Amino acid sequence: MAKPPLSMKPTGWFQVAWSAELEPGSVRRMKYFDRELIAWRTASGKPVVMDAYCEHLGAHLGYGGHVEGEVIECPFHGWQWNTEGRNVCIPYESRPNRGRRIRSYPVVERNDAIYMWHDVDGREPYFDAPDVFASFGDGSTAADYYPPMTLFREGLELHPQYVLENGVDFAHFKFVHKTPIVPVFTRHDFAGPVSYVDFTITFEGDENQSIEDVKSGVEAINGGLGIAVTKSWGMVDNRTVSAITPVDERTSDVRFTVYVGRTPGRDDERAERKARAVGEEIIRQFSQDIEIWAHQRYSDPPALAPSEYDGFTKLRTWAMQFYPDAPAAEPRSAST
Numbered sequence: 528m529a530k531p532p533l534s535m536k537p538t539g540w541f542q543v544a545w546s547a548e549l550e551p552g553s554v555r556r557m558k559y560f561d562r563e564l565i566a567w568r569t570a571s572g573k574p575v576v577m578d579a580y581c582e583h584l585g586a587h588l589g590y591g592g593h594v595e596g597e598v599i600e601c602p603f604h605g606w607q608w609n610t611e612g613r614n615v616c617i618p619y620e621s622r623p624n625r626g627r628r629i630r631s632y633p634v635v636e637r638n639d640a641i642y643m644w645h646d647v648d649g650r651e652p653y654f655d656a657p658d659v660f661a662s663f664g665d666g667s668t669a670a671d672y673y674p675p676m677t678l679f680r681e682g683l684e685l686h687p688q689y690v691l692e693n694g695v696d697f698a699h700f701k702f703v704h705k706t707p708i709v710p711v712f713t714r715h716d717f718a719g720p721v722s723y724v725d726f727t728i729t730f731e732g733d734e735n736q737s738i739e740d741v742k743s744g745v746e747a748i749n750g751g752l753g754i755a756v757t758k759s760w761g762m763v764d765n766r767t768v769s770a771i772t773p774v775d776e777r778t779s780d781v782r783f784t785v786y787v788g789r790t791p792g793r794d795d796e797r798a799e800r801k802a803r804a805v806g807e808e809i810i811r812q813f814s815q816d817i818e819i820w821a822h823q824r825y826s827d828p829p830a831l832a833p834s835e836y837d838g839f840t841k842l843r844t845w846a847m848q849f850y851p852d853a854p855a856a857e858p859r860s861a862s863t
């Protein structure tokens with residue numbers, strides 16, 4: 528792929544780790560949005576994402592920085608910084624430096640994942656990260672599902688927008704995912720920074736069936752460009768979270784999390800094996816998409832077929848609001 532003409536510093540929520548990767552008291556180094564960052568978790572369990580460099584003399588806190596209770600201590604001179612990035616202790620002075628602050632980022636932890644809020648202008652979050660259970664308002668919880676299965680692909684040359692475009696790209700399902708017939712969209716709602724796309728789809732039967740007879744589908748909720756959650760109906764019950772996080776001007780990390788539903792009263796080993804096989808198949812399908820995205824060149828304007836025009840145009844117009852260099856369109860103020 529070529530470097531996309533789209534900004535790699537969009538505004539929104541982006542996954543930086545799975546919860547299990549950040550034990551209380553641990554510190555992780557990472558690079559996202561072209562910045563050296565650290566994630567750490569306090570002894571009481573609070574996850575923190577902040578810039579990696581100590582404001583004193585610039586030591587990288589990811590190399591030897593350690594968590595002491597609710598603060599992180601720099602390995603160089605022992606200065607301690609709290610979860611807001613404020614200095615709370617200089618061990619050889621009677622008072623801390625109240626003026627200096629390490630930049631920290633809003634964080635939410637949900638669905639076994641840690642999300643950071645990124646905005647180049649430093650604005651506070653103006654929309655919520657979608658929840659793969661609660662956002663669908665159907666009373667479901669993680670307890671109704673097997674523990675998640677995951678896929679992590681690091682440093683791929685792809686842009687988060689490619690992944691969301693996949694959601695309005697009805698034709699690819701037949702060719703990439705080998706569905707017998709082309710799905711049909713039943714909802715495109717791009718009014719706010721969280722958008723909704725529903726479609727009727729089947730993976731069963733042959734090409735002679737009519738889409739009107741299909742009794743299964745997928746509902747997707749896109750929380751900005753970083754997170755898309757889906758719920759399936761009429762097929763093996765599953766939920767997915769795809770999360771794409773820009774690393775630098777060319778590459779992104781891809782994380783995919785799949786939850787397969789438990790069958791009430793059937794919690795034996797056989798049911799679990801079956802669920803595992805379903806999860807593996809969903810991950811395999813997602814990997815087929817990744818193969819395309821990772822080598823794609825962003826086509827602008829694309830050569831769209833008439834039936835593709837509406838979905839892609841809506842999606843691309845909606846995506847503009849998250850780019851820092853975008854003209855100030857109304858969706859930016861849709862925060863209320």
Ligand code: FES
Pocket residue numbers: 581582583584585586601602603604605606
């Ligand atoms: S550089 Fe961090 S305490 Fe000195």
Ligand SMILES: [Fe+2]
Pocket residue numbers: 693699703704816
């Ligand atoms: Fe796909």
